[in-house]
Amino acid sequence: MTVQLSQKERMLLQDQKKHEEVCVSKYNTYAQQAQDPNLQQLFSDYAQNEQQHLDTINQILAGQVPQITQNAGQGQQNPGLYLKGSNNPQDAGLCSDMLMTEKYVSNTYDTAIFESKDSNIRQVLNHIQKEEQEHGEGIFNYMKNSGMY
Numbered sequence: 001m002t003v004q005l006s007q008k009e010r011m012l013l014q015d016q017k018k019h020e021e022v023c024v025s026k027y028n029t030y031a032q033q034a035q036d037p038n039l040q041q042l043f044s045d046y047a048q049n050e051q052q053h054l055d056t057i058n059q060i061l062a063g064q065v066p067q068i069t070q071n072a073g074q075g076q077q078n079p080g081l082y083l084k085g086s087n088n089p090q091d092a093g094l095c096s097d098m099l100m101t102e103k104y105v106s107n108t109y110d111t112a113i114f115e116s117k118d119s120n121i122r123q124v125l126n127h128i129q130k131e132e133q134e135h136g137e138g139i140f141n142y143m144k145n146s147g148m149y
């Protein structure tokens with residue numbers, strides 16, 4: 001099945017593509033910068049999710065309607081919920097940055113979803129948005145469990 005995107009949809013999806021690229025790059029960089037091995041693992045897991053989001057957005061931009069890929073939260077436990085680390089300022093800073101980033105990206109998916117003509121694409125974008133919120137929840141919980149919040 002292929003879709004014809006409007007110019008507005010294409011513009012918004014280009015933005016989402018850029019956001020996903022930034023998320024992949026930040027999570028990969030921060031996985032290396034984090035002191036706590038649990039946080040390194042969490043960030044690398046999320047980097048992989050973001051790569052899948054990026055691939056999905058690219059598929060839509062190519063006119064395809066992608067299959068929904070199940071990530072954290074769907075049968076599989078969100079890895080962030082029970083993790084904990086030590087409260088060090090550098091890791092706390094990385095977490096705050098990613099929490100802020102996830103909030104922003106989740107927000108921008110709203111606009112993309114509301115402007116989508118195709119109901120299947122809405123569902124795919126909605127699924128990605130749900131995963132951004134799960135990333136936010138994982139980071140929030142990690143911070144809370146580690147005494148950062």
Ligand SMILES: [Fe+2]
Nearest residue numbers: 020023050053
């Ligand atoms: Fe994402």
Ligand SMILES: [Fe+2]
Nearest residue numbers: 102131132135
């Ligand atoms: Fe995310």
